[in-house]
Amino acid sequence: xxxxxxxxxxxxxxxxxQLAGLLTGVSGERPGYRALAxxxxxxxxxxxxxxxxRLPAERELxxxxxxxxxxxxxxxxxxxxxxxxxxxxxxxxxTELPQGGRPSNVAAFPAGDDMLDLASAAPxxxxxxxxxxxxxxxxxxxxxxxxxxxxxxxxxxxxxAVADRFTRRGLPTLPDQILITTGAQHxxxxxxxxxxxQGDRVLVENPSYPNAVDAIRDAQLRAVPVPVTEDGWDSGxxxxxxxxAAPRIxxxxxxxxxxxxxxxxxxxRVRILETARATGTWLLIDETIADIxxxxxxxxxxxxLAPHGTGEQVVTVGSLxxxxxxxxxxxxxxxxxxxxxxxxxxxxxxxxxxxxxxxLIALHLLRDMDGVLRERLERLRVQRxxxxxxxARHVPEWRWQLPPGGLSLWVDLGRPIASSLARAAPAxxxxxxxxxxxxxxxxxxxxxxxxxxVLPPExxxxxxxxxxxxxxxxxxxxxxxxxxxxxxxxxx
Numbered sequence: 001x002x003x004x005x006x007x008x009x010x011x012x013x014x015x016x017x018q019l020a021g022l023l024t025g026v027s028g029e030r031p032g033y034r035a036l037a038x039x040x041x042x043x044x045x046x047x048x049x050x051x052x053x054r055l056p057a058e059r060e061l062x063x064x065x066x067x068x069x070x071x072x073x074x075x076x077x078x079x080x081x082x083x084x085x086x087x088x089x090x091x092x093x094x095t096e097l098p099q100g101g102r103p104s105n106v107a108a109f110p111a112g113d114d115m116l117d118l119a120s121a122a123p124x125x126x127x128x129x130x131x132x133x134x135x136x137x138x139x140x141x142x143x144x145x146x147x148x149x150x151x152x153x154x155x156x157x158x159x160x161a162v163a164d165r166f167t168r169r170g171l172p173t174l175p176d177q178i179l180i181t182t183g184a185q186h187x188x189x190x191x192x193x194x195x196x197x198q199g200d201r202v203l204v205e206n207p208s209y210p211n212a213v214d215a216i217r218d219a220q221l222r223a224v225p226v227p228v229t230e231d232g233w234d235s236g237x238x239x240x241x242x243x244x245a246a247p248r249i250x251x252x253x254x255x256x257x258x259x260x261x262x263x264x265x266x267x268x269r270v271r272i273l274e275t276a277r278a279t280g281t282w283l284l285i286d287e288t289i290a291d292i293x294x295x296x297x298x299x300x301x302x303x304x305l306a307p308h309g310t311g312e313q314v315v316t317v318g319s320l321x322x323x324x325x326x327x328x329x330x331x332x333x334x335x336x337x338x339x340x341x342x343x344x345x346x347x348x349x350x351x352x353x354x355x356x357x358x359x360l361i362a363l364h365l366l367r368d369m370d371g372v373l374r375e376r377l378e379r380l381r382v383q384r385x386x387x388x389x390x391x392a393r394h395v396p397e398w399r400w401q402l403p404p405g406g407l408s409l410w411v412d413l414g415r416p417i418a419s420s421l422a423r424a425a426p427a428x429x430x431x432x433x434x435x436x437x438x439x440x441x442x443x444x445x446x447x448x449x450x451x452x453x454v455l456p457p458e459x460x461x462x463x464x465x466x467x468x469x470x471x472x473x474x475x476x477x478x479x480x481x482x483x484x485x486x487x488x489x490x491x492x
Contacts, residue, residue, distance in 0.1 A: 014049060016056035020064035022049070022442060033074035036065070040075070041084050044095055050218070055085065055093045116463040118432040120492040121258070121407040121452035123380075125325035126372050129365060137360035144360075150353045152344040154180025154332070158359045161366045162332050171304040171311075176337045179344055182354045184288045184319035184331040188251075189215045191315050191333060194346050195282050196221045196248050203241055203250035203281070205233075207410075207438035207445050209258045210491045212251055212286065221249070225440035230401040230410060232262045239275045249282045255290035255299050259438050259450040260410045261403020263296065266305065273306050277313060287318040291373055294381050295404040303334070312336040320362055322407060323373060326492060330354065330362040380407070386457035390464040395471065400451075408452040410435075416446035420475035421467070428466040433491050 023039045043049040055061070058076065062069040076093055079085035083098030144155070153159065159175040166173035181187040188211075196202065198220040204213060206225035216223055224245045226238050242250065252272075254264035276283050285302045293299070303314040312335075319331035333343060365372065384402065387409060391398055399412040413421070418434030425432050435448025453460060 013054045014056060016060035016064040019049075019056055019061060023065070033071045034078065036067075036071065036075035037078035037082075037084075040079055040095075041082070044084060044097070049095055051095055051097065053095045054091075055095065057092065114429065115426065116430045116455065116459055116466065118430060118452055118455075118463055120326075121450065121454060122321055122326040122492045123376065123407070123454040125327065126376065129368065129372055130325065130328075130361075133361045133364035136364040137357055140360050140363075141357060144356050149356050151180070151356065151359075152348055152353050153340070154178065154354060155356060155359045155363075158330075158363045158366075161363055162334070165366065165369070166301060166334055169298070169301055169304070171301040171334075173334060174337070177334055177340060179333040179335075179340045179347075180354050180359060181317075181331040181333060181347075182351060183329040184286065184317050184321060185211055185215070186329075186351065187317040187319070187331045187333045188212055188284070188286065189219070190343055190347055191284055191317065191335075192216060192219045192221065192249065194339070194343055195284070195315070200248035201245050203238075203245065203247040203252075204440050205252065205257065206440035207259055207435065207448070208251070208440055209253060209286070210433075210437050213440055216251065223440050228257055228260055228262060230260050230262060230403070233264060233268060235268050235271055238272060242272075242275045242279050242281055246279055247281055249284050250276060251284045251286065252302075253286045253289070254302055255287060256292055256403060256406030258289060258406065259408055259435075259448075261401070261406040261408065263299065263404050269302055269305050273302075273314070277307075281313075283314045285314060285316045287316055289322050289406050290318065291323050291369075292377065292380065292407060293405040294377060294384065295402075301334075312339075315339065320365065321492075323369065323376065324365055328358060328361060328365075330358055380453065383453040383455065383457055383460060384409075387451060387453040387460045387464070390461045391451070394464045394468040407454055408450045411449045411451050413447050413449060417471075417475055418446050418449050421449070421470060424470040424473055424475055425467060428470045430463050430466045430470070432467070437491055 019040075022043050023036065040049065040055075044051070055076070056064070058069050058072040062072045065072070076085060076087070080087060080093075084096065085093050086096055087093045156175065158180055159178040162178045162180070163173040163175045179187075181190065192202070192215055196219055200221050201224050202216050202221045203224045203226060204216060205228045207228070213223065224241055224247050226241050227234065241247075250272075252264075254269060256263055273283070283302070287301065291298060301316060303311045303316055306314055314335075316334040317331065318334075320328055321331075333340065335343070388400070388402060391400065391409075391411065397414055399414070400409045403409070419436055422432050422434040432449060432451070435445030435450065436443060438448075438450060439445045455463065
C-alpha cells in the first residue's frame with residue numbers, strides 16, 4: 001500500500017544527468033552494478049537524494065553513465081533487494097529505506113547514549129538562566145492564554161526585543177521588520193522558498209553549513225560555490241561569481257563562518273554589498289554565530305554597512321541556538337517590512353506560528369543576553385584552548401588555525417581520510433562528521449574535520465584520545481556506510 005500511495009501523491013523525479021553527476025562525485029569513475037547500487041545508497045542515506053523520488057529510467061541512466069543497460073538493471077535489482085527502492089509496473093522505480101532505516105542527516109541518538117558527540121557544534125543550555133526564564137514565561141503566559149495563540153509574525157513583545165537588539169548593534173530596526181520563526185533553519189528555508197524559484201542560482205560558500213546547502217537543494221535551487229578558507233574569502237572571486245553567474249540569492253556566513261571560523265573584513269562586506277546591488281542579488285546573511293566573538297569585538301550587522309536605501313536587499317537570519325540552546329526553537333528574520341509580510345503569509349500553510357511559551361522564554365533570555373554571553377564566551381575560550389592542546393598532544397600531525405570566534409576548529413588531516421575516520425570513530429565512542437559533509441561540491445574537503453569545542457575540557461581530551469585510537473586502526477575496514485552500521489552523520 002505504501003508504494004501505491006507514493007506513486008499517487010508524489011511526482012518528484014531525478015534526472016539521469018543529475019544522478020550521473022552525483023554518482024561521479026561519490027565514485028569518481030564509471031561504476032559496475034554493485035558500485036552503482038552502493039553509490040545510490042550512499043547518496044540516499046546522506047540526504048542528497050530525497051526519499052520517495054522516482055529514479056531515472058534504466059536506459060536513460062545507462063546512457064548518462066556510459067554503461068550498459070544490464071548494469072543499471074542489476075543495480076536497481078540490488079537496491080530493491082536491500083529495501084532501498086521499489087518498483088511498480090508502469091510507474092518506475094522509487095527510492096525508499098529499509099524497515100527501520102534512517103537517512104544519515106536525521107539524528108537518531110538513543111537516550112542514555114554514552115558516545116562523545118563531536119558532530120554537533122551547539123552548546124548545552126545555561127541551566128539557571130533557562131529555569132528562571134521558564135518560570136518568568138509561566139507568569140507571563142496568563143496574559144496570552146485568553147487569545148487564540150496564533151502569531152504568524154511572532155508575539156509583539158519578542159519582535160520588539162529582537163528589533164531593539166539589532167538597533168543596539170548598529171542597525172536601526174522596527175518591530176515590523178522582524179519575523180519570529182521556529183529556529184534559524186526554518187527562517188532560512190522560508191526565505192529561500194520566497195526569494196528563489198526552481199532552477200535559480202544561489203551563491204554559496206564552499207565549505208558551508210550542511211543544513212543550509214541541503215535547504216538550497218531541497219528548494220530545487222542551483223548552488224554556485226565560491227571557496228572560503230581559514231584565511232577568508234577571495235573578494236575578486238566572490239564579485240566575479242556575482243557578476244557572471246548572476247545568482248538570485250547569495251547565502252553567506254560572514255561572522256565566524258561555519259565551519260572555517262573566518263571573519264569577513266568590513267571592506268570586503270562593503271564591496272559585496274555594492275556588487276550585489278549592481279547584480280540585483282538578494283543577500284541572505286546567516287548571523288547564527290555572530291555573537292560568539294572570542295578574540296575580537298562582536299561584528300556589527302552586515303546590513304548596517306549597506307548604503308542608504310539599499311539595505312532592503314539584505315535579509316538576515318539568526319537564532320538563540322548557539323548563544324543559548326538548540327532545544328529552544330526560536331529564530332528570526334530581519335528584512336524590509338514588505339518581505340516580512342510575504343514571509344508571514346508564506347509560512348502559514350506549513351507552520352502557522354512559533355509556540356507562544358517558547359517565545360516568552362526567549363523574551364526573558366534576551367533581556368539578559370549580554371550576561372549569558374559573558375559567561376559562555378569565557379567558557380568557550382577555555383574549551384577552545386583545551387581542544388587545541390589535546391589535538392597537539394594526540395595527533396600532532398594535524399594542522400589548524402585558532403579562529404577569532406565560533407564554536408569549532410577546521411582541522412586539516414593532511415590526507416583524504418576524513419570519511420573513513422568518521423566511520424571508524426563510533427567504534428571508539430565518538431561521533432564526528434567528515435569535511436565532505438560541509439562541501440557545496442560532492443567529494444570536496446575529504447582531508448578536513450570540523451571539531452567543535454562545546455564539550456568540557458576533560459571530555460574533549462577523551463574525545464581526541466579516542467579519535468587518535470581510531471586513526472591508528474585500519475580505516476579501510478570500517479564497513480559500508482550505506483548499510484546502517486556506521487555513524488548517523490547529523491550536523492548542527
